[in-house]
Amino acid sequence: MDQTVHEVRDGQQYVVGDVGEVLPTIEEEAHVIYLDDAWARPQRGDWYGVEYETHGFAPNNGSEHDGITTADIIDLCEDALVDGGWLIADADDWLLPRLIDYIRENWGDVAASYKGGGYRRIGGVTFVSKSGEPDCSTPGMYLSNGGYPVVFAHKGETDRKTSVSARQITPQASFDGDWGSVKPIEPYRNWIDGLMSEGEHLIVPCAGTAPAAIAVEELFGENVRYTCVDNEREALEMFKQRRAEANLPKKGVSSYD
Numbered sequence: 001m002d003q004t005v006h007e008v009r010d011g012q013q014y015v016v017g018d019v020g021e022v023l024p025t026i027e028e029e030a031h032v033i034y035l036d037d038a039w040a041r042p043q044r045g046d047w048y049g050v051e052y053e054t055h056g057f058a059p060n061n062g063s064e065h066d067g068i069t070t071a072d073i074i075d076l077c078e079d080a081l082v083d084g085g086w087l088i089a090d091a092d093d094w095l096l097p098r099l100i101d102y103i104r105e106n107w108g109d110v111a112a113s114y115k116g117g118g119y120r121r122i123g124g125v126t127f128v129s130k131s132g133e134p135d136c137s138t139p140g141m142y143l144s145n146g147g148y149p150v151v152f153a154h155k156g157e158t159d160r161k162t163s164v165s166a167r168q169i170t171p172q173a174s175f176d177g178d179w180g181s182v183k184p185i186e187p188y189r190n191w192i193d194g195l196m197s198e199g200e201h202l203i204v205p206c207a208g209t210a211p212a213a214i215a216v217e218e219l220f221g222e223n224v225r226y227t228c229v230d231n232e233r234e235a236l237e238m239f240k241q242r243r244a245e246a247n248l249p250k251k252g253v254s255s256y257d
Contacts, residue, residue: 034212123166162194
């Protein structure tokens with residue numbers, strides 16, 4: 001598909017295009033990648049308002065979708081990271097074991113050996129209500145998650161270390177845009193604050209409203225670079241609206257304004 005690059009601020013951009021085509025063309029490697037592959041959950045098709053086409057985890061796994069798979073995206077993420085860079089990947093009950101197994105097999109299992117890189121740990125986001133109690137409003141007849149798991153991995157050995165909790169507690173995000181549910185910003189701000197520094201680069205494939213990009217901009221302002229990628233123009237519009245709700249400066253060039 002055609003690609004359009006929308007500059008937010010200098011070094012900060014949102015690309016509308018196919019992630020499989022865009023990621024290999026990004027010249028600057030990322031220090032952190034935030035991945036929320038919402039297309040990776042084939043059983044969600046036609047459920048809970050999910051109307052978009054989903055894809056399988058890997059080729060030849062029974063999926064009728066013959067395009068990019070989650071495994072392809074993970075491989076592209078590894079290629080796009082600097083040595084020692086981190087992957088932060090949202091998951092769900094279906095995706096979590098497959099994601100961890102794939103990273104262990106292909107990146108390594110540092111959680112087992114404490115050497116090298118690869119899969120590091122499982123974290124997550126737990127939603128709380130206004131009263132501070134766990135939020136049980138998420139759907140589920142067979143128990144309720146009240147949030148979602150997050151997988152952390154890094155490419156090879158890393159000097160990027162933080163004692164920030166991998167498990168974050170936060171209210172569900174509010175957003176006035178027409179985008180269904182959105183992920184909260186605060187957990188990604190806390191994680192990124194420990195794993196990135198000013199002047200570094202964040203990549204957000206499958207970006208949607210890109211909470212991690214908003215988080216890194218809140219942390220470092222103009223002194224950080226990010227590249228978001230999504231194949232829907234509407235996702236860019238919702239990102240612009242969410243960024244405005246976060247009161248970030250409107251300094252975009254004409255392609256973004």
